[in-house]
Amino acid sequence: MKTFLQIVAQDIIRKYGNDLSRIxxxxxxxxxxxxxxxxxxxxxxxxxxxxxxxxxxxLFRKYSKAEVGDPIKLVCxxxxxxxxxxxxxxxxxxxYDWGRMLISDFDDIDKNMADxxxxxxxxxxxxxxxDASYLTEEQKEILKTFFSNFSEDHNTKLKELFxxxxxxxxDIYNDFRERLASQGLAYEGxxxxxVIENGRIEKExxxxxxxxxxxxxxxxxxxxxHFKEExxxxxxxxxxxxxxxPKRTASSHKxxxxxxxxxxxxxxxxxxxxDYGAAYDNFSADKTISFIKAKTENIQxxxxxxxxxxDGRYKDGRRTAVVMCDEGLLTGIMYAIPExxxxxxxxxxxxxxxxxxxxxxxxxxxxxxxGLRTDNGFRISFIRSLxxxxxxxxxxxxxxxxxxxxQVKRILYPKNEELWxxxxxxxxxxxxxxxxxxxxxLLNILKNIAGKNEDVLFVESVFNMYTLINRIKGLxxxxxxxxxxxxxxxxxxxxxxxxxxxxxxxxxxxxxxMGVLETRNLxxxxxxxxxxxxxxxxxxxxxxxxxxxxxRKAYGLTTVxxxxxxxxxxxxxxxxxxxxxxxxxxxxTENGNKGEMSRFMLQLMVESRHEINRLSLHVGQSSVEKIxxxxxxxxxxxxxxxxxxSLSPTALNRYLRCPMQFYFNxxxxxxxxDEDIEEQLTSRAFGNIFHNVLEEIYKDFAGNGRMIxxxxxxxxxxxxxIEAVVDRxxxxxxxxxxxxxxxxxHYNGMQLISRTVLIKYVKRLLDIDLELTPxxxxxxxxxxFMNLDVNTDEGVRKxxxxxxIDRLDMVNDPKTGRQTIRVIDYKTGGSDIKTPVAxxxxxxxxxxxxxxxxxxxxxxxxxxxxxxxxDRKLNPQALPxxxxxxxxxxAFGENYDPVISLGRQRIxxxxxxxxxxxxxxxxxxxxxxxxxxxxxxxxxxxICTYCPxxxxxxx
Numbered sequence: 001m002k003t004f005l006q007i008v009a010q011d012i013i014r015k016y017g018n019d020l021s022r023i024x025x026x027x028x029x030x031x032x033x034x035x036x037x038x039x040x041x042x043x044x045x046x047x048x049x050x051x052x053x054x055x056x057x058x059l060f061r062k063y064s065k066a067e068v069g070d071p072i073k074l075v076c077x078x079x080x081x082x083x084x085x086x087x088x089x090x091x092x093x094x095x096y097d098w099g100r101m102l103i104s105d106f107d108d109i110d111k112n113m114a115d116x117x118x119x120x121x122x123x124x125x126x127x128x129x130x131d132a133s134y135l136t137e138e139q140k141e142i143l144k145t146f147f148s149n150f151s152e153d154h155n156t157k158l159k160e161l162f163x164x165x166x167x168x169x170x171d172i173y174n175d176f177r178e179r180l181a182s183q184g185l186a187y188e189g190x191x192x193x194x195v196i197e198n199g200r201i202e203k204e205x206x207x208x209x210x211x212x213x214x215x216x217x218x219x220x221x222x223x224x225x226h227f228k229e230e231x232x233x234x235x236x237x238x239x240x241x242x243x244x245x246p247k248r249t250a251s252s253h254k255x256x257x258x259x260x261x262x263x264x265x266x267x268x269x270x271x272x273x274x275d276y277g278a279a280y281d282n283f284s285a286d287k288t289i290s291f292i293k294a295k296t297e298n299i300q301x302x303x304x305x306x307x308x309x310x311d312g313r314y315k316d317g318r319r320t321a322v323v324m325c326d327e328g329l330l331t332g333i334m335y336a337i338p339e340x341x342x343x344x345x346x347x348x349x350x351x352x353x354x355x356x357x358x359x360x361x362x363x364x365x366x367x368x369x370x371g372l373r374t375d376n377g378f379r380i381s382f383i384r385s386l387x388x389x390x391x392x393x394x395x396x397x398x399x400x401x402x403x404x405x406x407q408v409k410r411i412l413y414p415k416n417e418e419l420w421x422x423x424x425x426x427x428x429x430x431x432x433x434x435x436x437x438x439x440x441x442l443l444n445i446l447k448n449i450a451g452k453n454e455d456v457l458f459v460e461s462v463f464n465m466y467t468l469i470n471r472i473k474g475l476x477x478x479x480x481x482x483x484x485x486x487x488x489x490x491x492x493x494x495x496x497x498x499x500x501x502x503x504x505x506x507x508x509x510x511x512x513x514m515g516v517l518e519t520r521n522l523x524x525x526x527x528x529x530x531x532x533x534x535x536x537x538x539x540x541x542x543x544x545x546x547x548x549x550x551x552r553k554a555y556g557l558t559t560v561x562x563x564x565x566x567x568x569x570x571x572x573x574x575x576x577x578x579x580x581x582x583x584x585x586x587x588x589t590e591n592g593n594k595g596e597m598s599r600f601m602l603q604l605m606v607e608s609r610h611e612i613n614r615l616s617l618h619v620g621q622s623s624v625e626k627i628x629x630x631x632x633x634x635x636x637x638x639x640x641x642x643x644x645x646s647l648s649p650t651a652l653n654r655y656l657r658c659p660m661q662f663y664f665n666x667x668x669x670x671x672x673x674d675e676d677i678e679e680q681l682t683s684r685a686f687g688n689i690f691h692n693v694l695e696e697i698y699k700d701f702a703g704n705g706r707m708i709x710x711x712x713x714x715x716x717x718x719x720x721x722i723e724a725v726v727d728r729x730x731x732x733x734x735x736x737x738x739x740x741x742x743x744x745x746h747y748n749g750m751q752l753i754s755r756t757v758l759i760k761y762v763k764r765l766l767d768i769d770l771e772l773t774p775x776x777x778x779x780x781x782x783x784x785f786m787n788l789d790v791n792t793d794e795g796v797r798k799x800x801x802x803x804x805i806d807r808l809d810m811v812n813d814p815k816t817g818r819q820t821i822r823v824i825d826y827k828t829g830g831s832d833i834k835t836p837v838a839x840x841x842x843x844x845x846x847x848x849x850x851x852x853x854x855x856x857x858x859x860x861x862x863x864x865x866x867x868x869x870x871d872r873k874l875n876p877q878a879l880p881x882x883x884x885x886x887x888x889x890x891a892f893g894e895n896y897d898p899v900i901s902l903g904r905q906r907i908x909x910x911x912x913x914x915x916x917x918x919x920x921x922x923x924x925x926x927x928x929x930x931x932x933x934x935x936x937x938x939x940x941x942x943i944c945t946y947c948p949x950x951x952x953x954x955x
Contacts, residue, residue, distance in 0.1 A: 001577055003523035004238045005032065007279045008211055009039035011236075011271055012051075018044050020051035022206040026059055028213055031347065032521035034507050036211070052205060056213075056220060057188070062204070063195045069185040070471065072491065075099040076480040077185075081175040085168050093487040101544050103187055106173055108547075110189030111217040113196070114555040119547075120170035169546070192219040201226055209234040209270070212521035214569050215259045215562060224267060234270040237263065238521060240576040242283035242608075243568075255561075256568040283576045289610050291601060292584040294617040300530045300584045301332025303617055307582060313526045314341045314511060321512040321524040323574065324348070325536035325598075333513060333530075343510025347518040349500025352468075355461035357446075358496055360391040361469075364442060365489045368432050373413070373746055376431045380412050383419065386428070394452035395445065396424040410736045413743050424448065435481070435488050439473035460501045468495055516570050523577040532585045537598040538567030571600040584617070629953050631663050631935040640667050641929060646785055646800040649860035652921075655928055656849040656856075657943050662928075663935035664949045672948050681754045685733050687828040690888070691806060692729040693722075693762055694826070695780050698807075702780040713770045722762050726755060761828070761888045768886070768896055771814075778808040778821060778874055784867045790926045799925050805864050808874065813882070815897065816908050821875055822884045823865040824898065825857070833857065833885070838903040840913055844920040846938065857885055861900060862917050865910040880909035 016023060020040070027033055033053035040048055054062075061068075069077070078099050079092050109116050180186055186194065195201065196219050208227045213235075216224065227233035237260050244257030244264075271279055294300045304322055308314040322333060327348050337344060352358055363386050371382030386392055387403040398421040406414060420426035428445065432438040446466045453459070472492060475481040483491075512524070516537070529537075545552070552559050575581055589595040605612055631637070644666075655662040664670045681689075697716055701708055715721075730751075731742045747755060769775070785802030806826050813820040837858050842848050848855045861883035868874055869881040884898040891898070899906055907913065927933055937944070937953050944950055 001282060001285070001579070002278050003039075003577065004212070004279065004521060005036045005039050005523075006043075007271065007275055008236045009036060009043045011275065012209065013040060013043045013048075016207070018046065018048040021049040023051040023209060024054055024059070024205040024207070025051045025209045025211060026054050026056055027211055028056060028520055029517065030055055031507065031518055032212060035522060038508055051209075059208075060192050060195050060219075060223070063198075063201055064186070064191050066181070066184055066186040066191050066194065068188055068191060069180065069183075070475070071100070071103075072472065072475055072495075073185075073480050074103055074180075074187055076475065077179050077183075078103060078172075078176050081172050081179055085171045085175055086165075091483075092481075093483045096483070096487060096491070098546075102169075102172075102546055105545055105547050106176070107187050107189035108545075108552075108557050109173075109555075110187075110193040111219050112555070112557050113193060113218040113222070114557060116173050117170055119551065119555050120166060120173065165546075189219075192217070195219070196222045203230065203232055206232065207234060208232050209236065211236045212238045213263075215566050216263065217558075218556070228267060233267075235263070235267050236270055238573060239280060239569075240283040240572065241281050242576070243572050244280070255565040256572045258565050260569075283572070284609065285579075287575075287579055287581055287610055288613075289581045289604070290583070290613040290615055291597070291605075292582060292615045292617055293587045293597075294584055295586070295588055295619075297326065297329055297531060297586055298332055299617050299619060300586065301329050302336050303584065304333050304528065304530075305336040305338050307528050308338055308341065308511065311580075313580070314338060316525060317343065317510055318345070318508060318512055319524055320526040321514060321519070321522075322528045322530065323519055324513070324515055324530050325533070325539070326531035327351075327515050329530055330513070337511075341511060343506075345505055345507050345510050345512050346503045347507070347512070347514040349502045350457070350461075351497075352461060352464055352499040352501055353497045355457060355465075355501065356391060357458075357461045357465050360389055361442065361446075361465060361496070362493070363389055364445065365492065368438055368441075369485050369489055372431060375746065377413060377416055378419070378429060378431075379748075380406065380414070383414065383429070391449055392428075394449040395428060396422050398422050398425065410734065411743075412734045413746055435476050435483070435485065436473065438485070438488065439469055439476055442469050443473065457501070464499060464501050465496070468492070468499060516567075516574075519570065519574050524574075525578060526580040527574060527578045527582070529574070529581070529583045532583045532598045532601060534594055534596040534598050537571060537600060538564045568600060571598070629660070629937075631660075631667075633931045633934065637667055638929075638931060644799075646802060647925065647928070648801075648803040649856075649863055650803070652801070652863075652924060653849065653856035653859055656844065656846055656859075656924065658849075658938035658940075658947070659933075659935045660937045660953050661947060661949055664952060667935070670949070670952075681733075681751065683829065686754060686758070687826075689726070689729045689733050690758060690761060690828050691781070691826060692732060693725050693758065694765065694807070696725050696729065697722075697762070697766075698777055698780055702777045705776060707774045707776055708769070710770055710773045713766055713773060717763060717766045717770075719759070722759050726758050726762070730755065764891055765826075765886065765888060768891060768898075771895070772811045775809055775811040778810055779805065780807055781805070782808065784864055784871070784874075786867045786870065788922055788925055790922050790929060792926055792929045793931055797929055799929070801863065801921070801925065802867055803860075803864070805868075808868060810879070813880075813899075813908070814895070815899070815906065816880075818908075819877075819879050820908070821868060821879050821881045822899065823861060823868050823881060824884045824886060825861055825864075827857070827885055827887045828889070829887075833887075833900070836901050836903060840902070840916045840920055843917070844924055847940065849938075849940070849943070858883075858900065861885060862910060862913070863921065865907075866914055866917060869910050869914065880911070882907055883910060 012020070012023075012025075025033065025036065027036075030053075037050060037053070040050070075096055076092065079095050082088070082090070082095060082099070106116075109119065177190055180190065201223070210224060210233065213220075224233060224235070228235075239257055239260045243254070244260055292303070294303070308320070308322075313320050324330065324333070328351075330346070330348055330350070331354055334346075363382070367378060367382045367386055371379045373379060383406070384403060387399045392399045402419065402421045402425065405411070411418065416429055416431070419429040427448075430441065432441050443466060446462055446469070450459075450462050450466070469492065472481065472488070472495075476488075481488075481491075512522075516539075547557065549559060551557075553561075583601060585597045585601070587595045604610070633641075651662065651666055654665060665672075698708075700706070701712075727745065730745055731739075734745070735742045745751075781804060783802070783804050785800050788799045788801055790797045790799050805823055807824040808821060809824065810819060810821050812818070833854050835853050837843055837848075837853050837855055842853065843855045843858045843862065845855070865881045865883040869878075872878075875881065882899045885900055886898045897906075899908075901907060902913070910917075
C-alpha cells in the first residue's frame with residue numbers, strides 16, 4: 001500500500017519533472033517535508049533540484065516585517081494596555097494567568113478575522129442585533145439567547161463584573177495591537193491577519209503546493225484562495241472515503257471529514273482521478289485491530305517492548321510507530337525499548353521538567369523564596385536539600401563536609417558566613433534582593449556546573465535551562481517583567497514544564513515514537529496508539545476562554561466542536577492506511593482520570609466493518625514464597641547477651657513484639673537512623689521538650705522533701721515562667737545540651753503552634769497537680785534498676801533490668817486516703833488506653849504486644865513501680881506504690897486519675913501483683929537468654945506494617 005506522501009511525490013514528479021527549485025511545498029508542520037523529500041528522490045530515480053519547504057507559519061512570516069513576540073513579553077505589554085484602559089491597579093502577578101488566556105482569545109479572533117469591535121460591542125440593548133446585517137439569522141438567535149441572561153431581570157454581581165470587563169475588551173484589544181505594532185511585534189494571529197488585510201502577497205515561487213491540511217483558519221483560507229486565484233496553487237488532501245464520502249459516512253464520524261469535504265468543492269484536489277483509489281480508499285482494506293485496556297499508564301509504557309517484538313514489528317523500522325496521546329509516557333517508553341532495536345526517532349523531545357537540572361533549579365528557587373528567613377539567613381531544611389542534590393557536588397567538593405558539620409553541631413539557624421566553606425558555596429548561599437539579581441545568580445550557578453559532566457542529557461538540559469532563564473532575565477532587565485519573587489518562580493516552572501530537549505538523529509530512520517500532532521501526513525504499517533482515553537483523544541476541548549461558547553460560535557471562532565472534529569480527523573487519518581493497529585487505554589479512575597476509552601474507539605467498534613480484538617494488560621506477577629529469616633543463638637549471640645549491662649522496658653517490649661526486631665536492634669546493633677535536624681518538631685522532639693520543661697520546673701523540689709503547696713503551684717503556673725522554660729527547652733532540643741552552642745530562636749509558624757500547645761499542656765499538668773497539694777517529689781528523670789535471678793539452661797543468670805522514670809512523687813491518694821508513691825510516665829501522644837489490660841498474663845502475651853491495650857505501657861509502669869516498692873532508699877517507709885500514666889492530651893475534666901487499672905481494679909499498690917508480675921518478667925527474660933529459642937519474626941503481621949527492619953527479615 002502506497003503512503004500519501006509517495007502518491008503526492010509521484011504526481012509532483014510527473015507534473016514538474018526534476019527541477020523543483022521554483023516550487024514551494026507548504027505543510028502544517030516541518031516533519032513531513034523530510035519524508036516527502038526522500039520520496040521525491042525515489043520517484044525521480046536520480047538527483048532532483050529540491051523544492052522549497054515551508055510551514056504555513058513560515059509562509060505568513062515571509063510577508064510581514066513584524067516579529068512574533070516572546071510569550072512573556074506579550075503578556076507584559078497586554079498588562080500595560082489593560083491598566084491604561086481600565087484604570088485598575090491589578091498587579092501583573094494577578095493578571096498574568098488570565099492575560100495569557102486573553103491573548104489566546106485575541107489570537108483566535110484574528111486568525112478567524114472576526115470583527116473585534118462588533119464582537120466586543122456593548123450589549124446593554126440586545127435589540128441592536130436586529131439590525132446587525134453582518135450576522136445570519138442563526139447567529140442573531142444564538143447571541144440573543146446568550147445575552148438575554150444579562151437583562152435587568154437577571155442581573156447579578158458576577159454578570160455585572162463580566163459586562164464591565166467585556167465592554168472594555170474592545171479598547172484593550174485595539175490598544176494592545178497598536179502597542180505591539182509600534183515595536184515591530186505581533187502575536188501570531190495579529191501577524192497573519194495583517195498579511196491578509198494588507199494584501200501585499202507577492203509571488204516568490206511559480207507554484208505553491210499545499211499538502212495535508214485539514215481545518216483552515218480564515219486567514220489561511222484567504223491565503224489559499226489568493227494563490228488559487230493567481231493560478232499558483234496546488235492542493236493535496238489526505239483523507240479516506242470512509243469518513244469523507246456521504247454515501248458511506250455514519251453521522252457520528254462525519255466530523256472527521258467535515259472540513260476537507262468543504263475545501264474539496266471550493267479549492268479542488270490536484271491529485272488525478274485515476275489515483276483516487278490508491279489514495280482515498282484504504283480504510284476498508286483488511287486490518288488487524290486490537291483494543292487493549294490497562295490499569296495504569298506505566299503498564300502501557302512497559303507493553304511497548306513486547307509489542308515491538310511481536311511478529312518482529314521492530315524490524316520494519318520507520319514503518320512502525322508508537323504514538324502517545326499522553327506525551328508524559330515518553331520516559332517510560334524510552335526504558336521499554338528492546339535492546340535489539342538499533343534505531344529510533346523520538347519527535348517529542350525529552351521533557352526538561354524531568355531532567356535533574358530542573359529539580360536543582362527548583363531547589364535553588366525554593367532556597368531564595370520559602371527557604372529564606374526573616375533575618376536573610378536560610379532555613380536548614382532547604383540548605384540540606386541543596387547540599388544533598390547531586391548537582392551541588394559540581395559546585396563544591398565540600399558540600400558533604402558542610403552538611404555533616406551542620407548535623408554534628410546541630411546548627412539549626414546557620415549564619416550565612418557559616419555556610420561559606422569555599423568560594424563556590426559562598427556564591428551559592430547569598431540572599432538575592434531583586435529578581436534581576438536572582439536570575440543572574442541562577443545563570444552563574446548553571447554556568448559553573450556546565451562542562452562538569454560529559455553526559456549528553458546533562459549538557460543539553462543545562463544549556464536549555466540556561467537559555468530559558470536568560471530569556472526571563474532579559475525581560476526583567478528591560479523592565480518588562482515587574483512581578484514579585486513567587487510569580488517569577490511560578491513563571492519559570494511553567495516554562496520549564498512546557499520546554500522539551502530535542503533529540504538529535506536521523507528522523508527518517510528507525511521506529512517512530514511521536515505525539516499525535518507529529519503523525520500528520522505520515523503513514524505506517526504498524527501503529528500502537530497509547531493512552532487513547534477520553535480527555536486525551538480528543539484533547540484540549542475544555543480550554544479556558546473569556547469569550548463564551550455562544551459568542552464564539554456566532555462569530556465563527558474556534559469552538560469545542562472544531563477541536564473534536566480536528567482530533568477525529570487525526571484519529572482516522574492515522575489508522576486509514578495502517579494494516580496492524582493496537583490501541584491501548586487506561587481504565588484507572590485515579591488522579592482525575594475517567595477511565596473511559598476515547599469516543600473515537602467507540603465509533604470504530606460500532607460503525608466500522610472491522611473485527612476488533614478486545615484484550616487486557618495485566619502486570620506480570622508470579623507467586624514468590626518469602627521465607628522469614630531466623631537467627632539461632634550461637635556462641636557469639638550469647639556473648640553479646642551476656643555483655644549486656646541491663647535490659648530496659650523498651651528492649652523487653654521490643655522482644656515481646658517481635659524477637660527478630662530485638663535481634664536487629666539489640667544484638668546486631670542496627671539502629672534506626674537519627675533524625676535530621678529540623679525546624680519542624682517531630683513527635684519525639686515534642687515529647688522531649690515536654691519532659692524537660694517539667695523536670696526544669698520541679699527540679700528544685702526533687703528528692704529534698706520540700707512540700708509543693710497550692711501557692712507553689714500557682715507561682716510555677718505563671719505564664720511568663722512557663723514560657724521562659726519552654727523557650728529554653730526548645731533551645732536545648734534544637735541545639736543540644738551545650739548551652740554555649742545555643743542560638744536565638746526564630747520560631748516559624750508550626751513551631752509557634754507547638755510552643756502554644758506545650759504551654760497549654762504544662763499548665764494543664766500543673767492544674768492536675770494543684771488538686772493533689774500538698775505533695776512532694778521523690779525523684780525526677782531517675783535511673784532505677786533491679787537484679788533478677790533467672791533460671792537458664794546454663795544455670796542461674798543474674799540480669800539487671802530497669803531504666804529511667806519520668807517522675808516519682810508522694811501524694812495523699814484521694815481514692816484510698818493513704819500516703820502513696822506514684823510512678824508517673826508522661827505520654828504526649830494522642831493514643832490513650834481505651835481497653836485496659838485485664839490480667840498480668842496479657843502484659844507478657846506476644847499476641848497482645850503492639851495492640852490497642854498498650855501492654856508495653858503497662859510493662860514499663862509496673863516494672864518501675866515494682867522497683868520503687870522494694871527500694872528502701874526511695875521508699876524507706878514501704879509505702880504503697882501505684883503505677884500512673886498521664887496522657888496529657890486526654891488529661892482534662894475534674895478529678896482526673898492517672899493510676900492504671902487491671903480490668904476494673906485500680907492498682908492502689910503494686911505489691912498485690914508483685915509475685916505474678918515478677919514470675920512473668922523472669923519467664924520473659926529467661927526466654928531471651930534461652931539458647932534453644934531462636935530469634936524469629938512475630939506471627940502478628942500488623943506489627944510488620946511500620947517495622948523499619950521489614951526489608952531485612954524476609955517479610
